[in-house]
Amino acid sequence: MSKVGKLPIAVPAGVTINVADGVVTVKGPKGELKQNIGNKVTVEVKGTEIVVNPVDNSKAANAAHGLYRVLINNMVVGVTSGYSKTLVINGVGYRAEVKGKELVMNLGYSSDFVAIIPEGLTVTADPSGKVTISGIDKQRVGEFSAQLRTLRMPEPYKGKGIRYDNEVIRRKVGKTGVK
Template sequence: MSRIGKLPVAIPAGVKVTADANLITVEGPKGKLTQDYCDSVKIEVEDGHAVVTRVDDSKNARAAHGLYRSLIRNMVQGVTDGFTKTLVINGVGFRAEVQGKLLVMNLGYSTDFIAAIPDGLTVTADGQGKINITGIDKQQVGEFAAQIRRLRKPEPYKGKGVRYDTEVIKRKVGKAGVK
């Protein structure tokens, strides 16, 4: 039995969870999320908890058991609290600003990078080189943050680039003067 999959997901007050045929819907104060699920698991909503059970003991069912429990938990957390990722831009002249539904970044190349902000996400950029990405869908927040980081990965010698605020860059020493 999956250690994660067998745990029930607590549904707080103000959140409505419905499980129809192969579709689970979570509605809360911040919005509404839906997720398809496969036939190898069964989702039941009862007494303020959502419980995921396996239909059989196949490899596919065992793999999906913990997965769908985690997805439901993330959906419930997203519609109540939301998710946030913070990126830090390091480098001389590197900057980012939000212009309407566009994120415009100068990352040391000859041209600026312009990224369209997806629907459902809120992006703020301050003058200190921080970009905050907020939304209710954990996957969407993480994917957009990864796309921004991919534009200029942090390098190990000076630490220039775009990194997550919790990320630690392992620094290397440069060339040593030879005598």
């Protein structure tokens, strides 16, 4: 039995859970999320708690047990408080700005990158080089921020590039001339 899967999920006030036909629907003040669950686990709503149980004691059922418990917990947290990631853009002339449903970024290449902001996500860019991506779906927030980061990965010599706000780039010493 999964150590994570055994823990019940607390449902805060204002959040409704519906389980029907293998689909868990979570509605809250920020929106609604749906998740298909496999046939390896069962989901029960008991008052203000959600309990996820494996169907049998197989290895696949135990793996799905912990997975779906965490996915449902992420849905509950997403519809109540939401998720956000902050990217920091470092470099001379590097900047980002939001124009409608597009994020336009100048990252030192010959042309600008234009990223279309996915539905359900909000992106804000400030002049100091911080881009904040927020939404209710943890997976979509993380995926979009990772895609933006790959446009210009941080390099270890000058620290230029796009990095997460809490990420630490280990700096390297450059070459020294012969003396």
